[in-house]
Amino acid sequence: MSTEADLASVWTIHGERVIDDSRRAVLSVADVELPDGVRFEQYVLRVPPAAMVVVLDDDERVLMMWRHRFIVNRWVWELPGGYLDPAEDPMACAAREVEEETGWRPLRMQRLVTFQPMIGTIDQENVVFLARGAENAESAPDINEVARIGWIPLAGVRQHIESGAIIGAGSVSGLLAALLLKAEGKL
Structure with a gap:
């Protein structure tokens, strides 16, 4: 109002x-x-909207991608995700991107957080989902997207953020939202 x-x-x-x-x-x-x-x-x-996923396994590890970002010329850990195709459902996009980029199929997905990464200059809605579990889709990760994938303990992501190993707005926002849920006992 x-x-x-x-x-x-x-x-x-x-x-x-x-x-x-x-x-x-x-x-x-x-x-x-x-x-x-x-x-x-x-x-x-x-920029078109984007969707990404915090995929947590039963041991509270997060599925992440190690990749080089040429704009900042750094190797970083990121959540899987990408741009929505026109008229694509954000959850369907997020699930598709996880499988294409990592070779894992996310399970039990729910919306976690929605944000705009640079609201003063850029218009791009980002939707982050939380997936509890994943199954191996038996497809290879996209070599154009990721050097390797890893399961990072959720308890260690703050340290990765503080060290600069996780810097992307979507990854940071999604992981902090997941940590907040855990702190509230809702994860």
């Missing part, structure tokens, strides 16, 4: 021009005005 004070702080958008429109992203520049009258241009990136 918005108050008058909230509405007084809304930015005015005078227009938006597209700079690049590709299959996976639309980059534009918005002409915006702040409530105090200052006007400037703001880059806006619109």
Whole structure:
């Protein structure tokens, strides 16, 4: 519910021009005005929604992928996941991505958390699911996606986050949400 004070702080958008429109992203520049009258241009990136999964086995280990991310030029652990195809159900996408990327089929999935990774510049809904258990789908992990897969103890993920081995917004958000559920006794 918005108050008058909230509405007084809304930015005015005078227009938006597209700079690049590709299959996976639309980059534009918005002409915006702040409530105090200052006007400037703001880059806006619109990306298709993504879904990922925190897959936990019976020993409370998380299925993760060790991969190189060229943009930051680092090797990191990540949750499996990816972009939704047009009109694809987020849960179906998440399950498909786990199997394609890791060779494991997630079981008993439920929505864990939804977030926007950089709400000031990027519009991309991310949905993270929690899967309790997985079965080996007897397919090889995608070599284009992952160097190796591993089952990381949930109790050790904070240490991986603090050391910089887990840095992606989706992985960090999903893992912290799972840790919160565990701390609340709901996991």
